[in-house]
Amino acid sequence: MERFDFEEHSHRRFNPFTGEYVQVSPHRGKRPWQGQQEKAPEEEGLHYDSTCYLCPGNPRVGGDLNPSYETTFAFTNDFGAINEEVPDGEMSEGEFFQARSEKGICKVVCFSPRHDLTIPELALEDVEKVVHLWKKEYQELGSLSYINNVQVFENKGQIMGCSNPHPHGQIWAQQSIPTEQVKKSLRFTEYYHRKGRSMVVNYVQEELKKKDRVLFENNTFVGLVPFWAVWPFEAMIAPKVHLPSLSEMDNAQLKDLADAYRKLTILYDNLFEVSFPYSGGIHQAPTDGHKHPEWDLHIVFYPPLLRSSTVKKFMVGYEMLANPQRDLTPEKAAGLLKTLPQQHYKVKTN
Numbered sequence: 001m002e003r004f005d006f007e008e009h010s011h012r013r014f015n016p017f018t019g020e021y022v023q024v025s026p027h028r029g030k031r032p033w034q035g036q037q038e039k040a041p042e043e044e045g046l047h048y049d050s051t052c053y054l055c056p057g058n059p060r061v062g063g064d065l066n067p068s069y070e071t072t073f074a075f076t077n078d079f080g081a082i083n084e085e086v087p088d089g090e091m092s093e094g095e096f097f098q099a100r101s102e103k104g105i106c107k108v109v110c111f112s113p114r115h116d117l118t119i120p121e122l123a124l125e126d127v128e129k130v131v132h133l134w135k136k137e138y139q140e141l142g143s144l145s146y147i148n149n150v151q152v153f154e155n156k157g158q159i160m161g162c163s164n165p166h167p168h169g170q171i172w173a174q175q176s177i178p179t180e181q182v183k184k185s186l187r188f189t190e191y192y193h194r195k196g197r198s199m200v201v202n203y204v205q206e207e208l209k210k211k212d213r214v215l216f217e218n219n220t221f222v223g224l225v226p227f228w229a230v231w232p233f234e235a236m237i238a239p240k241v242h243l244p245s246l247s248e249m250d251n252a253q254l255k256d257l258a259d260a261y262r263k264l265t266i267l268y269d270n271l272f273e274v275s276f277p278y279s280g281g282i283h284q285a286p287t288d289g290h291k292h293p294e295w296d297l298h299i300v301f302y303p304p305l306l307r308s309s310t311v312k313k314f315m316v317g318y319e320m321l322a323n324p325q326r327d328l329t330p331e332k333a334a335g336l337l338k339t340l341p342q343q344h345y346k347v348k349t350n
Contacts, residue, residue, distance in 0.1 A: 015228035018183045022230050023325040049115045054166035056113045072129040073110045080106030082174050104174030111167045118167045120265035127258040135246040141173035142287030149177045149286050157277025177286050192294035200296035204238045213334040220256035223264045225334040230324040232306045232313050233333050238298040245284040270340040278303035
């Protein structure tokens with residue numbers, strides 16, 4: 001009788017952070033691909049673009065003028081999805097018609113004045129400036145009485161819907177705690193009450209024992225492919241020690257976070273030797289005025305590329321109607337990533 005093999009046979013994996021499952025179908029990776037192929041992204045190579053709304057000194061589409069900034073720069077989004085000027089309002093009509101107003105602040109974070117340098121191409125000290133700005137914004141926005149969650153994130157690449165090629169991220173701070181954080185909060189709280197420790201740190205320690213999915217580590221953080229990864233080359237940066245949010249991090253830990261963020265994105269770029277697209281963001285403790293010993297900061301990365309720089313994973317059909325599915329096992333993905341050089345491929349060829 002054939003013996004079950006996780007690298008060959010269909011199976012489901014459980015995500016303890018959210019309570020959800022992913023269907024893993026490694027045998028499907030062998031099928032020929034005749035589906036959609038994306039156009040490989042063209043690299044502009046411009047240090048400064050006079051038509052870019054985010055470059056230093058340029059007018060933005062809303063009419064405001066960017067300062068001639070020389071380092072990381074943040075401003076309130078001219079077309080934020082959530083804003084402060086929202087009057088209170090609510091609908092509550094039985095079980096089926098529930099709605100309420102939502103206010104908050106959306107900010108844009110330009111990583112650098114350089115129009116052509118993404119995170120993996122910046123020097124470590126410049127990525128540190130980004131991380132320090134994240135901490136500042138988290139603390140300032142989170143201190144507002146009506147802000148209960150601060151979501152820091154980056155959409156990299158046109159394929160991820162990025163509306164401007166100048167490397168940048170976003171911060172959405174809002175009244176409500178969003179769905180993904182609510183799911184994790186419930187799971188983390190239940191685990192903390194049972195174990196007296198953070199689920200995130202305990203998980204990281206178990207991954208360090210196994211090594212199969214660990215990509216790298218430094219004094220504070222580990223880069224890994226989660227056991228329950230959904231996207232083909234999904235990854236996570238998580239701490240070895242209890243760190244509920246950016247607020248609790250000292251300068252050495254912030255430097256380690258910058259180092260990990262840069263290392264992972266270099267591996268991504270090196271995989272297909274292209275500016276690797278992803279959506280990535282920080283999940284950390286809410287800013288609702290309560291202590292959150294159950295929480296630990298971690299960064300999740302959801303990149304869509306599957307087989308090459310032009311073949312992406314689509315979430316359709318079964319994924320939309322049932323639960324997520326992946327063809328490449330997390331162990332296979334980690335094995336491919338961890339063997340890549342830790343120096344950016346452009347440095348090698350220049």
